[in-house]
Amino acid sequence: MTRIPVHTVADAPEGGRDALKALEARFGKVLNIHGAMAHAPVVLQAYAALQEVIGAHGTYDARTREAIALVVGNVDRCTYCQSAHTAGARAAGWSTEETVAIRDGSYAGDARLAALLTLVRESAGGLGAVDDATWRAALEAGWSDAELTEASVHIALNLFTNHFNHLVETDLDVPRAPGL
Template structure:
């Protein structure tokens, strides 16, 4: 059960309305995560600022962004984000089986995505610490130092949303992500 009410654009605090409307337009509807964040204008504005910076300045394609989001969402056991990013990853061209493999940490279909997902997973699980082996493997897979630094920003916005969903008890309003399995 949600701890924080999910607002509509009309019921959100005045300071949240324009931001919520813009996010809702971009997403095609108002998602419960954003509707909950709108309860506090600073929470929604922080999310919008972080994700806006990634959209404006980021270099990753949609498959890479969604791979990072799925890896981090799984690492943090965020049911909502795994479901949301499964939908987005499929729209970006990944199959459902590939989204499951990414979440499970068994990416055998793309070595370059596997390397960046491992860096993201380590950032999320080790308070930002990444092993030299993972860093070197990502460089060898073709990621630049700039892209590895950018990965940190992607992980940060995903940690923000994962933790918000845990904190707020965001109710799922998207198709549920399939189970990872054994």
């Protein structure tokens, strides 16, 4: 059971209502993660701000963003995020089998993306550090150094949500991802 209240738009603290209303419109309902984040408006506002900046300035497409989220969720063993992003990945065009392969590190459908996901997995599990060989392999696969640098904000966003879910024990309100 979630350790904190999961708010609706109607009962959320004032500082989080607008962001929660926007997330409700985007997802069709208030997800438990968002309703729980609203309990401390700074948390919900920080999440919304990162999402907004990525939307305005990020260069990764939806499939790549969801693949990164699946990798980070797997590294962090976040059931909520792996489940939510499996649904997001399916909506972005990934098959269920591909989402499992992305999560477990066996995805090999696109060498360029696989190189990025290897870098993401290593960074997420290594406190941000990656080996020079991993960085070079991603460059050789066709990623620019700016694109690889951008990965850090996607990793950070997903670490943020994973750690939030672990901290407050967010109840799962989306279909459980296969294999969890």
